């Protein structure tokens with residue numbers, strides 16, 4: 327099938343790309359991420375939420391169409407979300423070179439306000455897939471799509487769109503591999519600076535995810551990441567920091583290969599604010615090929631998860647970056663799908679990484695039913711978790727059998743704030759004094775502010 331053709335082509339690319347990295351690209355890196363995003367009180371945050379939303383990719387006005395404020399309310403109340411990865415479109419932001427559409431940013435701001443009113447932080451994602459609409463993708467404006475008139479017909483599966491001649495040329499011009507369009511990356515960096523200038527002082531905005539799933543066109547993965555991609559991230563960070571020295575800036579590795587557990591070649595980005603986060607995606611190849619999380623595929627996928635953990639942790643450590651899994655998801659009708667969701671939850675809990683599910687759109691992947699309740703998959707996402715910790719989390723494990731969450735953390739005596747858990751229903755706590763708020767689903771726990779603390783929360 328064409329998916330197998332895709333896998334073969336990409337697999338060969340990967341093998342060649344990966345082998346150039348000191349063997350097969352596996353780097354030791356077990357253990358926890360060295361950094362956390364912190365709140366105003368200095369608590370370490372563990373971020374859980376949804377991607378919103380794929381419908382924005384093709385929406386004429388560039389904002390989600392299959393989502394509304396009622397859903398945002400449900401995200402807080404039924405899923406306990408404290409973050410959203412909100413898709414932006416460069417085509418909507420900068421419809422002509424150097425001309426920014428403030429009405430578009432007003433529409434984005436109206437969504438940010440919805441999330442702000444529900445204490446959900448917003449990670450703004452400059453989203454692209456297959457470069458932009460002019461080559462049957464989404465993201466870039468037509469004026470920045472230099473396809474040299476080469477063909478780029480829509481493909482099935484859609485991923486083959488990345489290797490069409492016109493799309494490859496558009497990427498090669500953007501990364502200036504051709505040497506003919508050095509101006510494009512400057513436009514991209516300045517467009518981000520324009521967004522940052524708008525939201526620099528908005529406490530609801532967590533920060534900026536600089537590019538969704540970068541693709542190097544003709545450049546192999548590792549040289550692409552070490553060269554033009556890291557250069558673009560550095561240039562964009564420099565432009566943003568001219569107007570915003572506070573927000574987090576998240577960088578993504580290349581999608582192909584790293585989504586499946588291979589090592590990334592990203593260089594550490596220099597940032598005077600020292601607030602660079604790492605936001606990789608996780609899509610094991612057997613699932614991408616339409617299989618389930620069962621039998622021999624399950625064993626392969628488990629090996630992918632372990633490799634992904636090690637390589638992601640190693641890359642984050644190079645940058646001293648907190649980790650947020652920016653995308654993971656699958657068709658919930660596939661065999662073993664819910665077990666995969668639980669496996670990713672355990673993995674990111676082990677890494678103390680945030681996790682943002684793809685996506686809130688109506689589909690077989692969705693956490694929502696047609697009548698806006700939690701789907702079976704949504705129910706697995708709605709597990710208890712520690713959202714804010716006054717110290718460094720050491721252990722964070724949820725056991726659905728015993729309905730018990732165990733948090734061990736090294737208390738920071740300088741952080742005068744309680745532990746905050748989100749629970750889908752009331753729970754009791756040992757190791758501290760808990761206050762349950764039914765309306766918000768928050769269990770606030772006072773515990774000693776020194777030494778290693780162990781809190782055990784059990785749902786009633």
Ligand SMILES: CN(C)c1ccc(C(=O)NC[C@H]2N[C@H](CO)[C@@H](O)[C@@H]2O)cc1
Nearest residue numbers: 455485488538539541581582609614653
């Ligand atoms: C060949 N290339 C460059 C490629 C192949 C496959 C993906 C992908 O599956 N991505 C996973 C999900 N991410 C997007 C949105 O960011 C979703 O549409 C995909 O399901 C990406 C790139």
